[in-house]
Amino acid sequence: MPLHSLQHLSPTAVLGLWRLTETPAELWLLLPQAAAYQRLLPATADARRQAQWLGGRVLLHRLLAEARGSASEGTQVHNDPTGRPYLHGTAADLTVSLSHSGTWVAAIVAQGGRAGVDVEEIRDKAQRLASKFLAPNEWAAAQAASQATADASAHYTLLWSAKETLYKLAAQRGIIFKTQLLLGEFEPQKAGEIPATLVLSGLETRHCICYSQPSPGYVLTYCHEPLA
Structure with missing residues (x-):
């Protein structure tokens, strides 16, 4: 299933929801810079966790395009030592929050300020x-x-x-x-x-x-x- 919904929380922040129905193989085809992300995928993730991980990054790239009005080339989603996601590259100034559970993935991308989603x-x-x-x-x-x-x-x-x-x-x-x-x-x-x-x-x-x-x-x- 494609993107479920987009909601502008403010002029500077957008919330997105993705309902997972895709396999990991299908999600790889939707992910920009797939080769770079292959090096970041947790080695121990099973098929379900892989789908959640990939779905979160597909969703964040979709929200980046919505927030910036252009493709998110040159930006990747990384995790800090605590597991918290952040943007590395041309959109490093944006704030992100990401969550997944079961068949749902949720994310916020904001231009400054603080954000949390679960x-x-x-x-x-x-x-x-x-x-x-x-x-x-x-x-x-x-x-x-x-x-x-x-x-x-x-x-x-x-x-x-x-x-x-x-x-x-x-x-x-x-x-x-x-x-x-x-x-x-x-x-x-x-x-x-x-x-x-x-x-x-x-x-x-x-x-x-x-x-x-x-x-x-x-x-x-x-x-x-x-x-x-």
């Missing part, structure tokens, strides 16, 4: 690990909210995804999800916003995490903050 397949794992990544008040609120919904796993997965997006926005290592990535109260819906607080070096900053459901069984969260 897509998650709904599973019961987040609910089982809730006490490890939720602050006590967040866990209490989640337990109350999950009693009012038919799918508690979806709610806990949304909370995990929101913290993942906030973590990517922070762009720092060693962050403790339970105490430094904090979520405020919100009324769960199919799509909406979650108030969030990032605690770094004793300073608190306020943020807004947007969320939606790209398809049944998945949640998507994202945030872009342009330069002031």
Whole structure:
């Protein structure tokens, strides 16, 4: 399946979604500079992980063309030692964020500022690990909210995804999800916003995490903050 959707979050940022139906061989044909990327592909990736990896780079190149209004020749997607993607080459000044889970790939390309995106397949794992990544008040609120919904796993997965997006926005290592990535109260819906607080070096900053459901069984969260 080709590009699923493009959404301009601001005049300087675009969010893209790709629904994976292609094989790795088919995705290689869509990827610019395929020979260069062959050297970057993780050696241990199985066919599913290869498709996700390739799909993410195909999507980012599509978003680069959208953001710049031209082909992304001379630019490659690399990963730093922590695994965070960045652009190497002629578009190194752009900010990127990338996520994949199951059959979905999501990415943001922005001209400056900060960005974070996360897509998650709904599973019961987040609910089982809730006490490890939720602050006590967040866990209490989640337990109350999950009693009012038919799918508690979806709610806990949304909370995990929101913290993942906030973590990517922070762009720092060693962050403790339970105490430094904090979520405020919100009324769960199919799509909406979650108030969030990032605690770094004793300073608190306020943020807004947007969320939606790209398809049944998945949640998507994202945030872009342009330069002031």
